[in-house]
Amino acid sequence: MSESHPARTGQKTSMPPRSNHPGLKWRRTRSRRQPYWVPKQVVRDPKGFPERTIRLPADADEDTLGELCRDHSARLLAWLAAPEGEPWVVYDGTIRSLSRLYQQHADSPFHDVKRNTRKTY
Secondary structure, three states: OOOOOHHHHOOOOOOOOOOOOOOEEEEEEOOEEEEEEOHHHOOOOOOOOOOOOEEOOOOOOHHHHHHHHHHHHHHHHHHHOOOOOOOOOOOOOOHHHHHHHHHHOOOOHHHHOOHHHHHHO
């Protein structure tokens, strides 16, 4: 067998521990470092989450940054957990997504119209 076993070669076999600051990224601005929360650091596909980045207070301590990151991450995960039975449609600014929302949203008057009329909508 030419394959080497990870335990025998000294390689790590476990995942790195989860961070207390999920989604935290640092960016350098003029003369200081600025913390940001980035949803793509938490999940691979945020599925249309409204904010692409959220600027965090630069003077916040580690505990506050961790709490803010966990709060934003919880909000993202709640956003991703679509209610049972409702289709997942996100308005992305196009007419197509707007018409899909109109057709699929539970409160839309589209569902009150007869089937043959709906076909022409």
